[in-house]
Amino acid sequence: MTLDDATFDEIVNAHYAAVYRFAYSLAGQEEEAWDLTQESFAQLARKAAQIQERARVKTWLFTTLYRAFVDRCRRRSRHPEVAVTLLEEQLPAETAAPGERLDAAEVLRALNRLPDVFRAPLVLFYLEEHSYLEIAAILNVPPGTIMSRLSRGRKLLREWLTEAPTNASIPMAQILA
């Protein structure tokens, strides 16, 4: 695939937000998510010739980002746990409309509790509605394994997110209403 400036601009416009959200869901912090996103598009600029058709660019970006994230985790001795307060500070208080059960902070908190092997497929599933076959290709994992991880991860999320609400889990919008 050849990549002139106009095409690159179009691709960035179309995908940068979703790629960033994927990065943020994995990394849990804005700076690392920013770096991962920027690096993925930088690799696209360098290696566009490897992609055979434009329709595959989005999958390529997500795959590249995931590999970069895994590389970073391997280089660190431990993948750091992200403090709950850090996530809450970085999300707007008005994310949840009154009456909605889930807000972004709660969801990201719950996702962050999951092992990476569950978190990545679930984020791809919910964020971009990739099919389980696409997720298997992005993460380089057999489809059957992805189905298991989606099922088990979702079960855990549902348990955590649909428990009876405590004061800490009431969306801010409801408290302020």
Next chain:
Amino acid sequence: MNPHRSKHERLLDARRPHGADDKAPPFAEALREASRDPAWARQLEAQREFDGELARSLQAVPVPDGLKAAILRQREENGPELEPLAVSVSAWFRIRLVALAAAAALLLGAGLRWMVLPHDSTFSAFRRVLVSEAWGGSQHLEFQSTDPHQVMAWLAAHGVATNLTLPEGLRGMRVHGCEVVEARGHRVALVCLGDGTKHLHLLMAQGLEMKGLPGPMAPDFERLGPVNTVAWRQGDRTYVLAGLKPQAFVTKFRKAGRWILSG
């Protein structure tokens, strides 16, 4: 349990939240079977509601301002033919890399100076010379201390930066020490700061009068070779912060839509 049901349940567990899979034959068959069991159908509907809420929440995660521009700018700066420096190296190679980096920093210093024309009296030229003076070489601190008050007192005693306090965005960082940098006839305070692996220089000059100074309390970003810099002015003081990526600067110095640049 009916083995088909087990297989269909497993498949429907992987069904996408907004119906993209529903017409595909394996999913359509599984949905037909589920529709014949009211309890199962109710369970699927509840799952669909939960999935929809979760998808909406994730899709609402805000994307930081400036990211798109940074991606586009990086392509302009790097071009398609540059490859990133590999970072996954053994300790033995790492020592050699550090030595190479120090040598490169010295060359960078020389290179940046050569890039500035002698008669160019603008702030842009001054900034290049300043950063090259401050960033070149590994032994750059005349006074080493982790106590910010001692560092400020030393600078004041050496005739630069009286009443200097660290900008709020840098207060969480560890101070390493300071020195006085001479650039184009001006004496500039340099404070060396660290935060984990980050290594920053904050330079402050008083009473600069030259063309192209940054606006008051309006940061001006410029990348000088491999060094990210940002400059701003507060009163008669001009600051240059070297070594912090623009997005990290925004995170540290921008609160509730306003720049917090003062000390």
